[in-house]
Amino acid sequence: MVKVLFVCLGNICRSPMAEAVFRDIISKKGLADQVFVDSAGTAAWHTGKEPHEGTKDILKENNISFDNMRARQINQTDFVNYDYIIAMDDQNIKDIKTDYDIPKDIVFIKLTDLLENPSVKNVPDPYFTGDFDFTYELVHKGVTNLSEMIQQKIEKSDNNG
Ligand code: 4NP
Numbered sequence: 001m002v003k004v005l006f007v008c009l010g011n012i013c014r015s016p017m018a019e020a021v022f023r024d025i026i027s028k029k030g031l032a033d034q035v036f037v038d039s040a041g042t043a044a045w046h047t048g049k050e051p052h053e054g055t056k057d058i059l060k061e062n063n064i065s066f067d068n069m070r071a072r073q074i075n076q077t078d079f080v081n082y083d084y085i086i087a088m089d090d091q092n093i094k095d096i097k098t099d100y101d102i103p104k105d106i107v108f109i110k111l112t113d114l115l116e117n118p119s120v121k122n123v124p125d126p127y128f129t130g131d132f133d134f135t136y137e138l139v140h141k142g143v144t145n146l147s148e149m150i151q152q153k154i155e156k157s158d159n160n161g
Contacts, residue, residue, distance in 0.1 A: 002150050003036045005078055006111075007096065008088040011041030011071035013127045014135060015088060016051040017059065018111065021136075022143040024064045029147065034154055040074035042095040047071055054132040062136075076100050086111050086146070089122035111142040114149075 004022065008015035019039035026035045049071045050056070059066050078085070079100055084107045087093050093110060102108050112118045115138065123139065126132045 001034060001036055002084070002154065003082045004038075004084040004086065004146070004150070005074070005082040006037075006039040006086050006088075007042065007074055007092055008039075008123075009041055009043055009092065009125065010046045010127060011039055011043075011073070012046045012049055012052040013055050013125060013132075014123050014139065015039035015041065016066065016069050016071070017055045017132075017136060018086065018088075018139045018143055020051075020059050020064050020066045020069065021062075021140055022147060025144060025147045026150075029151055031147075031151060031154060035150060039069075040072050040078060042074060042092055042099075044073040047073060052127065054126055054130070058132045058136045074100070079103055079106065082106060084109075084146070084150075086114075086142075089125070091122075111139065114142040114145045116145075 006015040006018040016039050019037055023037045026032055026037065051066050051069055056066060074096065079102060087096065087110050089110065111123050112121055124131065124135055126135045
C-alpha cells in the first residue's frame with residue numbers, strides 16, 4: 001500500500017481538493033486498493049469541518065466526490081504512516097519542519113515540485129485569493145503527475161515480485 005497525505009494550512013481548501021482529485025484519479029486507474037490518501041492541516045482551527053464551499057463547488061463541477069471528508073491537524077504519527085507528504089506552500093514546509101521530525105525515507109515535497117515549468121512556486125490559497133479555479137488547475141496537474149509516478153512504482157514492484 002502506498003500512502004499519500006496532502007497538507008495545507010487549514011485543511012479546508014487546498015489539501016482536501018488535492019485529496020479528492022487524487023483519489024478520483026487513482027480510483028479511475030483501478031488502484032484504489034493499493035493507494036491510501038488523506039489530507040491534513042498544519043493548524044487545528046477547522047478540525048471536524050467539511051471542505052470550504054468553494055472547494056466543494058469546484059469538486060461538484062468536476063463530478064468529484066468529497067463524501068465524509070473532515071478537516072484534521074497533521075501529527076507526528078503521520079510521518080511514520082505516510083510515504084508521500086505533499087505540502088501546498090513554503091510556509092507549510094517551514095511549519096512542518098519546525099514542529100515535527102521528518103524521517104529521511106519519506107517523500108516530503110511541495111505540490112508545485114510535481115509540475116513541469118510551474119508558473120508559481122506555491123499553490124495560492126483560495127481562502128484568501130478567492131480563485132478556486134486557478135488552484136484547481138494547479139492541483140489537478142500536480143496530482144495527475146503524482147498518480148503517474150505512483151502507478152509506475154506500483155507496476156515496477158508488481159513486475160519484480
Ligand atoms: P487552506 O486555506 O490552508 O487551503 O485550507 C485556509 C483555510 C482557512 C484559513 C486559512 C487558510 N484560516 O485562516 O482559517
